[in-house]
Amino acid sequence: MPELLRTSLYDAHKKLGAKMVDFHGWEMPLHYPAGILAEHRAVRNACGLFDVSHMGRIALRGQGAAALLDLLFTGEIDDLPLGKARYGFLCNEKGGIIDDVVVLSLAPQAFLLVCNAASWDRALGWVQQWSPRFEPVEIVPGREETAMIALQGPAAAERLETLAPGLSTSLPPFAVTSEVVAGLLVTVARTGYTGEDGFEFILGAKEGPDLWRALLKEGAAPCGLGARDTLRLEAGFRLHGQDMDEDTTPLEAALGRFVRMEKVFVGVEALREQKRAGLSRRLVGFTLEGHDIPRAGYAVRAEGQEIGRVTSGTFSPTLQRGIGLAYAPPRHAEPGTRIIVDIRGRDAPGKVVALPFYRRKQGESSLASL
Amino acid sequence: MMDPQRLKYTREHEWVGLESPGVALIGITDYAQDQLGDVVYLALPEPGGRVVRLQKFGEVESVKSVSDLFSPVNGEVLAVNQALRDHPELVNQDPLGEGWLLRVRLANATELNTLMSKAEYERFLHREGG
Numbered sequence: 001m002p003e004l005l006r007t008s009l010y011d012a013h014k015k016l017g018a019k020m021v022d023f024h025g026w027e028m029p030l031h032y033p034a035g036i037l038a039e040h041r042a043v044r045n046a047c048g049l050f051d052v053s054h055m056g057r058i059a060l061r062g063q064g065a066a067a068l069l070d071l072l073f074t075g076e077i078d079d080l081p082l083g084k085a086r087y088g089f090l091c092n093e094k095g096g097i098i099d100d101v102v103v104l105s106l107a108p109q110a111f112l113l114v115c116n117a118a119s120w121d122r123a124l125g126w127v128q129q130w131s132p133r134f135e136p137v138e139i140v141p142g143r144e145e146t147a148m149i150a151l152q153g154p155a156a157a158e159r160l161e162t163l164a165p166g167l168s169t170s171l172p173p174f175a176v177t178s179e180v181v182a183g184l185l186v187t188v189a190r191t192g193y194t195g196e197d198g199f200e201f202i203l204g205a206k207e208g209p210d211l212w213r214a215l216l217k218e219g220a221a222p223c224g225l226g227a228r229d230t231l232r233l234e235a236g237f238r239l240h241g242q243d244m245d246e247d248t249t250p251l252e253a254a255l256g257r258f259v260r261m262e263k264v265f266v267g268v269e270a271l272r273e274q275k276r277a278g279l280s281r282r283l284v285g286f287t288l289e290g291h292d293i294p295r296a297g298y299a300v301r302a303e304g305q306e307i308g309r310v311t312s313g314t315f316s317p318t319l320q321r322g323i324g325l326a327y328a329p330p331r332h333a334e335p336g337t338r339i340i341v342d343i344r345g346r347d348a349p350g351k352v353v354a355l356p357f358y359r360r361k362q363g364e365s366s367l368a369s370l
Numbered sequence: 371m372m373d374p375q376r377l378k379y380t381r382e383h384e385w386v387g388l389e390s391p392g393v394a395l396i397g398i399t400d401y402a403q404d405q406l407g408d409v410v411y412l413a414l415p416e417p418g419g420r421v422v423r424l425q426k427f428g429e430v431e432s433v434k435s436v437s438d439l440f441s442p443v444n445g446e447v448l449a450v451n452q453a454l455r456d457h458p459e460l461v462n463q464d465p466l467g468e469g470w471l472l473r474v475r476l477a478n479a480t481e482l483n484t485l486m487s488k489a490e491y492e493r494f495l496h497r498e499g500g
Contacts, residue, residue, distance in 0.1 A: 019407075030407070035462070036433045037408045226407065226434060291411045293431050315410045315433050344429075344436075 007053035008147045008205040012212050016222050024118040026054040029224035040230050040317045042221035043194050047153035049220035050228055052193075052200070053208065056120025057142045058113040058127060064134030065109045072130060072266055073103060074250060074259040080105045085174045085189050088258045089250050090123055091267030095274060096246035097253065099123040100238070104176045104189060112187070112202070114148075118241045130266070147208025151215055152198035152223075152231075154360070159218040160199060164188075171199075182214035193228065195235025196360055230314050233323060236285060236356030242296065243283065243311040243325050249274055252327065254283045254355070281308065281327040285355040286339055287319065292348035294324035299342040302332040310341065316357060322350075323357050371467030372397075378442065378482050379491035385466065386442040392479055396421075396442060397470040398430065398461065401495055406432040409461040412454050414439075414471060419447045421474060423481065428471070430461070443481050445474035 004027035013020065018029035029051065031039060042048045060069060070077040075088030082105050090098040099119040104112040115123040124141050131137050151160065157168035164181040167188065171177060176189040184207045192198035203211060216222065229239075238244050244253040249267075251259070251274055261272060288294060294313030299306050313324030324341070332339070337352040372395065377387040383402035386394050403409065411431040421427045421441035428439040451470050453460060461469035476482075486494060 019404075030434075035408045037410075037459075230433060291413070291431075293411065293436065295436065315431065317433075 005054070005144070007051055008208040009051045009053065009149075009212050012209050013051065013222075018222070018224060021225070023054065023225055026117060028054055029222070031224040031226045032222045034221065036224070036226035036230060037317050039221060039223040039227035043153045043196055043223060043227065043231055044318060045154070047151065047155040047159050047220045048194075048223035048227065049212070049215050050150040050152065050223050051147075051212070052150050052228075053143075053147045053205070054117040055143075055148055056113075056115035056117060056123060057146060057148070057202070058115065058120075058124055059140040059142055060111045060113065060127070060137060061109060061140070062135075062137040063109055064131070064137035065111055068127070068131055068134040068137050069103065069111055069113075070263075070265070071134075072127065073101070074263075074265055074267070075103070076260050076263060077103070082107065083176055085176050085191055089255075090126055091250070091265070091271070092126075092246055093267055093270065094246075095249040095251075095267040095270035097240065097244045097248055097250060098126050098246060100240050100244070100255075102189075102191060104187070106176065106178075106187070114200075116240045145205055146202050147205045147211070149201045149203075149208065149211055149215070150192055150194075150198060151201070151220055152192045152194040153196050153220075156196070156198045156220075159215070159220055162218060163214055168199075173197075182211055184211055186211065193235075193237055194231040195237070195356065195358055196231075229312075230317060233312055233314050233325070234316050234318055234356065234358035236358075238283065238325065239312060248327075251275060252279055252281055252283065279330055281329055282333045283311075283325055284328045284333045284337075284352045285357060286324055286326060286341075286350050286352050287316075287357070288322035288324075288341060288348050288350035290348065291322075292341070292343045292346075293322040294341045294343070294348070294350075298344075300326045300328065301340040301342065302328070302337060307332050307339075318358050322348075328352070371464060372470075374466055375488050377466070377488065378485035379488065379494075380440065380442045380485060381494065382440040384440060384442050386482065386485065388479070388482070389473065392476050393448065394443065394445070394474055394476055394482075395470045396472045396474060398439070398465055399491070400465050402437075403462045403465045403469070406430060406435065406437060406462075408433050409458045412439075412458055412461070412471065414450045414454075415447050417447050417449055421445055421447060421472065439471070441474075442485055443474065444477035446477075447472055448475055449473040 021030040187202040308327040372387040413429040
């Protein structure tokens with residue numbers, strides 16, 4: 001087995017008694033002794049803390065940076081103000097999703113792309129491949145050099161108040177800034193992947209453990225990738241490599257609102273053509289009745305025919321039932337459509353529901369507020 | 371809680387322990403619950419049903435995964451732990467006690483002798499890299 005990568009918070013995780021797992025080549029906490037359910041509840045009801053240093057980070061700098069990004073990103077770059085973050089996609093020429101990313105606009109002609117751990121190499125290669133015609137542009141892969149920590153939950157802003165007074169009031173959803181937090185210079189974005197209010201911090205890898213400790217001391221519960229997965233799925237967030245990939249377009253993933261079809265970018269022609277021709281399948285959310293829990297790969301049927309496979313499935317701690325995502329033909333994609341999921345040879349009835357499965361009470365979830 | 375020293379163990383990480391002559395409790399081991407993580411549902415047989423040695427008798431669903439449950443012995447199901455219906459987390463909190471799964475009447479009590487002792491099970495876990 002190749003040696004696993006470790007984040008700068010590895011020792012902190014071990015000290016907290018985390019159960020570590022191999023996540024796309026990174027040795028990451030799956031959960032701490034409290035367990036996935038308790039961690040999930042901590043984020044929904046109060047505040048949780050995640051090490052997300054395994055996420056890919058690519059810095060783009062130089063006079064050609066904005067133009068390069070504009071060609072590769074499905075969202076608008078021209079009207080992205082300084083100090084703002086935007087969610088969107090890098091697509092191949094066929095409109096397939098190379099990665100879903102958040103672009104942070106840090107300074108004039110200085111951007112940071114936050115990508116998935118699993119598709120980081122591919123995303124980096126893709127950006128590099130297109131860069132020569134946009135010289136001068138500097139592409140700096142940054143992952144081991146920095147730590148990335150997410151503070152998530154309705155109490156996140158309150159917990160941050162002592163460490164960075166006034167910051168949460170001055171930082172609306174999807175804003176990004178540089179700020180001193182707990183005495184450390186940190187890039188802070190009001191973003192996340194849980195469906196709750198929250199912040200993501202990027203700072204030097206060496207300083208990572210100091211910020212982690214300071215946030216724990218403020219009462220944030222350490223949370224692993226297990227809770228991160230149940231939280232994101234309840235919030236309806238797709239996971240690249242599981243719910244979408246290079247053979248899936250943003251339109252099929254039902255995320256067309258993050259694509260500017262009138263803009264020129266790599267893949268736009270294929271997407272326009274797909275829109276003209278109509279979709280043959282679309283991502284849907286579904287819930288199951290009873291105790292059954294759908295898992296990735298299980299067959300989904302409607303009117304006696306297999307219509308697709310579960311791409312993500314879990315037990316929803318908030319809804320207390322099985323929830324999942326699957327691709328379905330448009331005629332079976334409407335909320336209310338009765339479906340059957342084949343649970344290891346047993347028929348489990350359920351229905352298509354509108355996404356997200358969970359929406360926090362005050363305000364919109366961070367992605368939806370774009 | 372059952373005395374772990376007096377229980378017998380399987381390679382599938384179940385335990386079985388005599389409660390009274392001919393009657394035993396079945397559960398999963400502490401190692402098994404730790405591997406599963408938070409248990410959210412158990413599919414168990416009805417009282418009156420039969421369990422067959424080394425055959426599947428139910429399923430345990432955790433947040434992350436689902437696993438089959440295999441019976442360590444032949445027998446008849448006398449009772450199912452009703453508390454698990456509303457509190458599946460008992461399996462995590464007290465796998466050798468409040469988190470027991472089935473009470474069975476053993477078809478043949480000498481079968482227990484073919485299973486691993488606690489020391490043997492621990493050696494088995496060690497070999498497995500647990």
